[in-house]
Amino acid sequence: HPFKIFFTWSTHVKKNCEEIPNDSLRFNCISFDDLLSQKHDEKVFVDVIGEIVGPCDLKEITVRNAPCKILNLQLKDCGDSIINCVFWEKYAEDIHSYVQSFSGGAIVLLCSLMRINIYNGKLTIQSGKASTKLFINSDITEINEFKETMSKDVMSTTSCxxxxxxxxxxxxxxxxxxxxxxxxxxxxxxxxxxxxxxxxxxxxxxxxxxxxxxxxxPGCAKKVNPYLNPETEEIEMDKFSCDGCETIVCSxxxxxxxxxxxxxxxxxxxxxxxxxxxxxxxxxxxxxxxxxxxxxxxxxxxxxxxxxxxxxxxxxxxxxxxxxxxxxxxxxxxxx
Ligand SMILES: [Zn+2]
Structure with missing residues (x-):
């Protein structure tokens, strides 16, 4: 990274009395396509926003002889691009407990200051040690706007x-x-x-x-029934009868x-x-x-x-x- 902040003898640090300006610009969410093309500088932390898709299970693994919690999930943007994400320790637990208690519908996740990791040509976005902040379905502008685009997206595909x-x-x-x-x-x-x-x-x-x-x-897609052999009066496990084709099917x-x-x-x-x-x-x-x-x-x-x-x-x-x-x-x- 080309920039560093130095505190010198003349630097003054004071309590923040005023609100930080440009509140709306505190996130700089990177498009998934940009990330996937791997043009991005790996050393620069990124913000990403997307809908959680696929399973997200919490696992405990051992890293350097210490137990460690890890959670893998996939995020989807408003298009069809998907990125793989890895969350560690308390971030993993936070997401997992939210997903467990959630009753259905889309879960939109905004993660700020995530690390880019490219291993064997595969890209994942991982939570930082302490830098990352998570916003899960929170009532903030970015997430509300993302949700709006999601529903518009569905509407626009339905009209084209x-x-x-x-x-x-x-x-x-x-x-x-x-x-x-x-x-x-x-x-x-x-x-x-x-x-x-x-x-x-x-x-x-x-x-x-x-x-x-x-x-x-396999022929007509209708639901098949277990096949009862009329002679033995036993159900044969590897055969099924189809009322649509009026025949016995084996698969x-x-x-x-x-x-x-x-x-x-x-x-x-x-x-x-x-x-x-x-x-x-x-x-x-x-x-x-x-x-x-x-x-x-x-x-x-x-x-x-x-x-x-x-x-x-x-x-x-x-x-x-x-x-x-x-x-x-x-x-x-x-x-x-
Ligand atoms: Zn059939």
Whole structure:
């Protein structure tokens, strides 16, 4: 670092009586793309802000014969760039206890004065010994602005064609969003005609008591059932029956079925998101996410990645069949 502050015989130190000016400029958050391109001077500490994604588990390791707490996590910026971060000791504990007690939604973390570490060509950002300060979902300008950009980001992707579509018809592609037929939730619930429309809504809750994955048929993606051999009257573990294909299948594919409640200004309804939707959002297959849950000993818990979808806005494409008055969208439309 080219600069140093020297205290000489003539330096006066006095208690700070006035507020430090330029309060709004106290952070200088570096863009993730800049960091990842490794153009940055490794000796200069940096400020970063991002949303916590992926697991963040506290581990105890031994460094120079002393026990030491460490926490790895990934931060995502408003785009799709992700950086790996490492937090030590009390920083690790602070983040871990916050995440443990947090009930869902996005966690935005601002870390000031972090060290850049490049090892074997891989970049991580690490907490300093004492320099780092953490702000987790705090009510400060930087975090509030970041959160605003996050929700705008979702809105802007929904209006330029790369859309989340929710539909019971696997042939619908996101290129064919029926923007000309936009409906509110109350209009959807009160109309009895066959329709294809889109709904602008926020995921307000996930049904965490319902399973978020199922074993699907590799052919038609419908849920398979255990196969009961009619002759022996025993369930054969390596075979499954598919009602869709009306056949016995020997392999299955783990697929998403995330039940959620969505809300707009007119009301609420229930949707189920399948592979097409969820993979677009969290960039992981149901199999990968389940493996990850099992690996971190939380196979029975509802994945945090999915809980992170709560509060986010999407455009849902709905194919509504012609129905009687008993029509209930949650089961008729989307239940496999
Ligand atoms: Zn099938």
């Amino acid at each position: 064609g790369s859309l989340l579509t929710l539909s019971n018809c696997t042939q619908v592609s996101s290129d064919h969003i029926p923007f000309d037929n936009r409906k509110t939730i109350s209009q959807l619930l009160t109309s009895y005609e066959e329709t294809r429309c889109c709904i602008y809504a926020t995921i307000c809750a996930l049904k965490i008591e319902a399973p978020w994955w199922y074993l699907g048929c 299955t594919k783990t697929r998403y079925q995330v039940h959620c409640k969505v809300l707009d200004h007119t009301g609420t309804t229930s949707f189920v998101m399948f592979d097409r939707e969820v993979i677009q959002l969290i960039h992981k297959s149901a199999y990968e996410l389940l493996e990850q849950q099992v690996q971190f000993n939380c196979g029975n818990e509802f994945p945090r990645e999915l809980l992170g979808l709560e509060g986010r806005e999407f455009v849902f494409t709905v194919n509504k069949p012609e129905t009687s008055k008993n029509y209930t969208p949650s089961t008729l439309l989307f239940d496999y």
